[in-house]
Amino acid sequence: MxxxxxxxxxxxxxxxxxxxxxxxxxxxxxxEIGEDLSHSDAVVIDVDERLIIPxxxxxxxxxxxxxxxxxxxIETGTRAAARGGYTTIACMPNTRPVIDTVEAVEVVxxxxxxxxFARVIPYAAMTIRQLGRELTDMHALKKAGIFAVSDxxxxxxxxxMMKEAMQLAxxxxxxxxxxxxxxxxxxxxxVHEGVFAEKYGLQGIPNSAESIHVGRDILLAEEVxxxxxxxxxxxxxxxxxVREAKARGQQVTTExxxxxxLLCDEDIPGPNALWKMNPPLRSRQDxxxxxxxxxxxxxxxxxxxxxxxxxxxxSVGMERAPFGIVGLETAFPLLYTHLVLKGILSLTDLxxxxxxxxxxxxxxxxxxxxxxxxxxxxxxxxxxxxxxxPDTFLSKGKNTPFTGWKVKGWPVLTIWNGKITWQxxxxxxxxxxxxxxxx
Numbered sequence: 001m002x003x004x005x006x007x008x009x010x011x012x013x014x015x016x017x018x019x020x021x022x023x024x025x026x027x028x029x030x031x032e033i034g035e036d037l038s039h040s041d042a043v044v045i046d047v048d049e050r051l052i053i054p055x056x057x058x059x060x061x062x063x064x065x066x067x068x069x070x071x072x073x074i075e076t077g078t079r080a081a082a083r084g085g086y087t088t089i090a091c092m093p094n095t096r097p098v099i100d101t102v103e104a105v106e107v108v109x110x111x112x113x114x115x116x117f118a119r120v121i122p123y124a125a126m127t128i129r130q131l132g133r134e135l136t137d138m139h140a141l142k143k144a145g146i147f148a149v150s151d152x153x154x155x156x157x158x159x160x161m162m163k164e165a166m167q168l169a170x171x172x173x174x175x176x177x178x179x180x181x182x183x184x185x186x187x188x189x190x191v192h193e194g195v196f197a198e199k200y201g202l203q204g205i206p207n208s209a210e211s212i213h214v215g216r217d218i219l220l221a222e223e224v225x226x227x228x229x230x231x232x233x234x235x236x237x238x239x240x241x242v243r244e245a246k247a248r249g250q251q252v253t254t255e256x257x258x259x260x261x262l263l264c265d266e267d268i269p270g271p272n273a274l275w276k277m278n279p280p281l282r283s284r285q286d287x288x289x290x291x292x293x294x295x296x297x298x299x300x301x302x303x304x305x306x307x308x309x310x311x312x313x314x315s316v317g318m319e320r321a322p323f324g325i326v327g328l329e330t331a332f333p334l335l336y337t338h339l340v341l342k343g344i345l346s347l348t349d350l351x352x353x354x355x356x357x358x359x360x361x362x363x364x365x366x367x368x369x370x371x372x373x374x375x376x377x378x379x380x381x382x383x384x385x386x387x388x389x390p391d392t393f394l395s396k397g398k399n400t401p402f403t404g405w406k407v408k409g410w411p412v413l414t415i416w417n418g419k420i421t422w423q424x425x426x427x428x429x430x431x432x433x434x435x436x437x438x439x
Contacts, residue, residue, distance in 0.1 A: 028418030055087025055376030067096025085411030180213035273321030308397020336409030
């Protein structure tokens with residue numbers, strides 16, 4: 001099938017420039033990018049000077065299946081990803097059973113292929129059942145299709161075990177992706193150890209609970225020589241440690257989540273668990289350090305840490321409710337509105353950190369709009385503005401602190417592997433762009 005996207009503002013992956021161009025897709029491959037393209041056999045979609053970018057890549061998503069299907073399934077999670085403009089997502093292994101065997105990896109792959117809304121690349125756990133006691137069979141897991149290992153959801157408490165995991169990952173050519181949390185410092189905490197915790201008498205989680213593990217792991221990774229990646233970085237101290245490691249030339253990378261860039265603990269309106277996530281919203285000083293780190297390249301990419309829960313689970317108060325918020329369907333418009341439109345980050349930098357950078361760092365052949373590459377792309381209407389409404393989410397999870405925020409820059413068309421996986425009916429009406437013979 002030939003599909004011709006006309007009159008787009010195309011993000012050039014090689015130069016990071018924006019150009020008014022057309023884009024021709026044949027089956028699942030980008031065949032041509034240029035001005036005034038035409039093809040007699042192509043289905044023509046006039047994108048009317050909307051932005052065309054590589055399909056977004058999220059290196060940190062919780063799809064919950066298997067084991068927690070009441071929160072999310074691979075189908076609902078990938079539908080949400082497509083609506084948010086994502087074509088590739090990496091799912092964390094803290095399911096039940098944990099993704100620590102070849103069989104568990106295959107379950108995810110089969111369900112993702114069956115759903116057909118986005119590419120799902122699974123992580124595998126570093127340790128069996130994420131208990132931090134015994135390493136998984138990383139050799140077999142890599143052959144099964146994982147790209148990295150992580151015990152995300154829990155920090156690996158034993159330095160010896162973390163070093164052994166790094167050594168094995170190094171031998172297998174896998175990245176070590178770490179949830180950094182020292183249980184002896186964080187245990188029992190539900191929010192940041194700061195102004196909000198003090199106001200409401202809640203036990204806080206100090207910055208050191210994260211940064212101590214970041215520092216420990218950087219030293220271990222330096223000794224082993226493995227690629228080490230810090231999940232959802234949240235503290236000023238952690239940013240400083242990563243910056244120093246990069247300055248030494250060490251292969252250390254990190255990600256930041258939209259909520260840590262846009263919110264701090266002073267913004268929490270009250271003891272409402274929709275504002276509870278791990279790591280927690282930190283101080284305004286930490287928030288500023290994250291933005292600075294994103295701008296200067298210390299922080300390499302943006303990851304949603306999409307973590308759906310039922311509203312019933314979130315209704316039991318700050319201390320008892322689970323950590324986590326959803327993010328796949330709101331990440332780009334939130335960041336475009338509050339970083340790009342406010343002059344904090346350029347549009348091209350935002351796109352780069354949500355597409356090319358995660359692909360490049362993890363060695364994935366995606367995140368590019370170039371001739372000959374797979375047709376993963378997202379069309380964004382930078383002028384479309386509306387309120388965030390969880391009732392419209394395709395995710396099962398409605399747990400977001402951003403309800404009611406008015407934001408611009410919504411994805412209106414997502415194409416993954418040449419297939420349309422999301423189209424905004426407010427833009428395209430009732431036309432099925434996947435099947436129409438011509439427009």
